[in-house]
Amino acid sequence: MAQDHKYLMTPGPVEVRAEILQAQTDWMIGHRSQAFAELFASLQEKLKHVFFTQNRVYVCGSSGTGLWEGASRNAIRDDKRALHLVGGAFSERWAEISQANGKTVDIINVDWGQNHTAEMVADALAQHEYDAVCAVHNETSTGVTHPIKAIGEVIREKAPDTLYLVDSVSGLLGAEIRADEWGIDILLTSSQKAMALPPGIAFASVSDRVLERAQQIAYRGYYFDFIALEESIVKNNTPATPPVSLMFAANHQLADVLAEGIENRWQRHLDMRQMTQDWVEQRGFGFFAVEGYRSPTVTCVANTRHADVNKMAAFMMNKGYDMDKGYGQIKGKTFRVAHMGDTQPAILQDFLNGLDEFLAQ
Numbered sequence: 353m354a355q356d357h358k359y360l361m362t363p364g365p366v367e368v369r370a371e372i373l374q375a376q377t378d379w380m381i382g383h384r385s386q387a388f389a390e391l392f393a394s395l396q397e398k399l400k401h402v403f404f405t406q407n408r409v410y411v412c413g414s415s416g417t418g419l420w421e422g423a424s425r426n427a428i429r430d431d432k433r434a435l436h437l438v439g440g441a442f443s444e445r446w447a448e449i450s451q452a453n454g455k456t457v458d459i460i461n462v463d464w465g466q467n468h469t470a471e472m473v474a475d476a477l478a479q480h481e482y483d484a485v486c487a488v489h490n491e492t493s494t495g496v497t498h499p500i501k502a503i504g505e506v507i508r509e510k511a512p513d514t515l516y517l518v519d520s521v522s523g524l525l526g527a528e529i530r531a532d533e534w535g536i537d538i539l540l541t542s543s544q545k546a547m548a549l550p551p552g553i554a555f556a557s558v559s560d561r562v563l564e565r566a567q568q569i570a571y572r573g574y575y576f577d578f579i580a581l582e583e584s585i586v587k588n589n590t591p592a593t594p595p596v597s598l599m600f601a602a603n604h605q606l607a608d609v610l611a612e613g614i615e616n617r618w619q620r621h622l623d624m625r626q627m628t629q630d631w632v633e634q635r636g637f638g639f640f641a642v643e644g645y646r647s648p649t650v651t652c653v654a655n656t657r658h659a660d661v662n663k664m665a666a667f668m669m670n671k672g673y674d675m676d677k678g679y680g681q682i683k684g685k686t687f688r689v690a691h692m693g694d695t696q697p698a699i700l701q702d703f704l705n706g707l708d709e710f711l712a713q
């Protein structure tokens with residue numbers, strides 16, 4: 353496929369369509385203007401649709417990491433505990449962030465590639481009281497999608513006062529997730545993965561229960577203080593200067609997503625997962641993620657054929673694709689095929705054909 357640029361097949365940042373990049377070049381508007389309030393309101397309505405929530409969705413000029421910190425600071429009291437579900441690079445980092453903010457953290461660790469279960473969470477809830485359970489929906493490093501719905505049911509049943517905080521940075525818009533129905537108090541994401549936007553903007557739906565909790569916390573920090581964000585959002589605004597150009601892009605992207613239909617979009621991702629899994633099996637590779645929990649947005653391929661991943665990536669770069677070579681401790685032993693965002697099956701097929709050419713050499 354002849355391209356004028358390298359197509360990003362990496363699981364974040366992902367390819368952004370030209371129309372969306374173009375939307376960022378709209379003329380600047382002041383963020384205290386009526387035009388901005390209208391943009392904000394329009395974006396807010398679309399965000400509520402895609403988060404499946406009646407609650408507000410905060411818009412922050414940061415990457416997802418900022419909202420991790422905001423979630424931990426606003427939902428976990430200093431003299432209480434949080435339960436973090438850890439099984440990959442990103443869930444590990446969120447636990448570190450809670451600790452870096454002085455929170456007391458208990459961890460349920462699973463091996464990389466394995467999933468958490470509702471039973472594990474039920475056992476932990478029977479032993480201690482927790483202010484919050486913090487989970488990653490789609491662990492981008494390992495390609496595991498965790499059973500967020502089932503875990504939410506257990507929390508509601510066993511510990512109804514415990515808040516449920518979920519990161520869906522590489523899930524939301526690609527893999528099914530429903531904030532209100534699944535009992536999620538904070539659902540956070542950032543722009544450059546499953547949302548297929550440029551990096552630099554992050555979003556979180558936040559329940560009233562979180563705001564009640566935040567009122568009981570003296571030092572919530574400043575930039576991600578949810579009480580301050582709340583005072584502004586009711587006026588369709590933000591406390592500090594927002595990333596206006598990225599909001600133009602987000603508003604355009606979400607209009608396109610709603611036109612595609614969110615269920616259709618989930619299905620497209622499931623179809624691309626199937627294509628990728630078929631390729632992996634037929635070519636004699638393995639899966640790093642356990643069966644039954646493999647992600648709709650990214651497949652982590654176990655490099656059982658011992659292909660030279662650096663050479664493979666160089667070959668693919670020549671074909672116009674920037675591909676992943678594995679993350680952190682599993683670099684080279686795995687490589688990841690992202691099938692998220694606005695990538696269409698025809699592009700994925702072309703990419704897989706390229707990998708075949710490399711393997712046939």
Ligand SMILES: *Cc1c(COP(=O)(O)O)cnc(C)c1O
Binds near residue numbers: 417488519542
């Ligand atoms: C990339 C990623 C993050 C970090 O988000 P940034 O936007 O890079 O700060 C958090 N969680 C998951 C699951 C991710 O994949």
